[in-house]
Amino acid sequence: MKTLNIAMHGVTGRMGTNQHLIRSILAIMRQGGVQTTAGEAIQIKPILLGRNAEKLRHLAEEVAHREIGRPLEWSTQTEAVLADPEIDIVFDASSTQLRASIVRQAAQRGKAIYCEKPIATDAVEARQLADECEAAGVKNGVVQDKLWLPGIRKLRMLRDQGFFGKILSVRAEFGYWVFTGHEENQTAQRPSWNYRKEDGGGMMTDMFCHWQYLIENLFGTIDRVLAHATTDLPERIDERGRPYACTADDSAYAIFVLNNGITCQFNSSWTTRLRRDDLLTVQVDGTEGSAVAGLRECWIQNLGATPRPTWNPDIAQPIDFYSGWQKLPDSTNYDNAFKIQWELFLRHVVGDGDFPWSLRNGVAGVELADAGETSCREQRWVSLSKTAH
Structure with missing residues (x-):
């Protein structure tokens, strides 16, 4: 059994809370993780990041307790958490202008990266982010839920x-x-x-x-x-x-x-x-x-x-x-569209299958x-x- 530690930045917004945290991550935890094609279980341990301590505490304690019966970790010290060697994946669902900074920090620290779209506010920066992730050799993906x-x-x-x-x-x-x-x-x-x-x-x-x-x-x-x-x-x-x-x-x-x-x-x-x-x-x-x-x-x-x-x-x-x-x-x-793609990415991170929806694909959207x-x-x-x- 493999446990992946996920730093989730920007989940206090509507999409981050409802689709990514509640209907994807907490739902995966509630079902006992993700099964690989070999029948092994991938467990996940999220830590919620952001600037609003009150909102983070509400999600990590009240919402998580309601959904899975126990609280989650949370922190407003984003840079310190991203630098933690125990973190395997960095996810970002914050505003588009903040995304480049989070993705860059994650790539520099060798973390797998998964983020919402658009990946940047303009195509030049989007290409630079994709280049940096590929140069760092980190696994990466962008949300393309409507598929x-x-x-x-x-x-x-x-x-x-x-x-x-x-x-x-x-x-x-x-x-x-x-x-x-x-x-x-x-x-x-x-x-x-x-x-x-x-x-x-x-x-x-x-x-x-x-x-x-x-x-x-x-x-x-x-x-x-x-x-x-x-x-x-x-x-x-x-x-x-x-x-x-x-x-x-x-x-x-x-x-x-x-x-x-x-x-x-x-x-x-x-x-x-x-x-x-x-x-x-x-x-x-x-x-x-x-x-x-x-x-x-x-x-x-x-x-x-x-x-x-x-x-x-x-x-x-x-x-x-x-x-x-x-x-x-x-x-x-039909399972939740966001949850399906999350499960595919989690399998990809542990080496179980490809994930073609990379940040390079996100560049095309920008x-x-x-x-x-x-x-x-x-x-x-x-x-x-x-x-x-």
């Missing part, structure tokens, strides 16, 4: 089965209404730094990293992008109840053209009210059939079930376009975000082959 969402896994299954025929286009709608905090009894669902460019925020910076690995793992390599971003709401209320100016984009719209000719259109917004099946829906249209996937569910319509609509605005629409779609059943038990920002600023198509190095 393991049940809805996306069903899309991949349909693709592999040839359901679509020739894939023609992909269209995705993502986002929801994030309250500004001005409304009575409605606090914002996302942290204020997300809406300040100077703090590493921005829809394009955040989400284009996701769209890069989602598109390239399912549909093909991105050749060029045409993008537009806006700051729709100029002011929001922060965690202390104070108004602040929004300097980052809260909506981003892009067309990605792939090397194989497929066109992908992705709309992302924190200022939209939903009238669709889920917070993220991805529609794939092909010559033989189409599919619409949400986070968990997936609906399909093959060529034989495709209706024959005609344009006539003078009468009520006679076709119920929803009725012609079939909901795919679950073909397996390069796409940079290309999107260039496209928006200069109002033109930007080739990815010319921006990547």
Whole structure:
């Protein structure tokens, strides 16, 4: 049995707490660790790091006791913990601007590194981080959770089965209404730094990293992008109840053209009210059939079930376009997407299997975000082959 000591930095945020700590790490501890392909058990021992002692104590004592029946270690002395020779893995889910410092310290001390995306605020620094990790010879990975969402896994299954025929286009709608905090009894669902460019925020910076690995793992390599971003709401209320100016984009719209000719259109917004099946829906249209996937569910319509609509605005629409779609059943038990990737990384650290989602893959996501920002600023198509190095 092998025990891995994991320094977890930045888990006091919403994503770090819910997805990484509670639904991944504590869930793995509760199930008795991770089984290797040889049947051996990998146990984990996390220590929580950050600047807010009160939040860390709450997570390490109250939340951990509720989930696994015992407390965790925690510390505000991040540098000292990272220098501890007993630490095997350093994980970071803090704000993007802090990530480079944590990753560099970990690489210099020979620790395995796992971190959230984007791995840096710009492509130059992202490449430098990947170079430094590779030069240090440390195992490393970046979170690419959406690859393991049940809805996306069903899309991949349909693709592999040839359901679509020739894939023609992909269209995705993502986002929801994030309250500004001005409304009575409605606090914002996302942290204020997300809406300040100077703090590493921005829809394009955040989400284009996701769209890069989602598109390239399912549909093909991105050749060029045409993008537009806006700051729709100029002011929001922060965690202390104070108004602040929004300097980052809260909506981003892009067309990605792939090397194989497929066109992908992705709309992302924190200022939209939903009238669709889920917070993220991805529609794939092909010559033989189409599919619409949400986070968990997936609906399909093959060529034989495709209706024959005609344009006539003078009468009520006679076709119920929803009725012609079939909901795919679950073909397996779907575990939490973050937890699945954590387990793969833990196995990789002890030498049990490869982990292709390295920081080098994270560089590609930042390069796409940079290309999107260039496209928006200069109002033109930007080739990815010319921006990547």
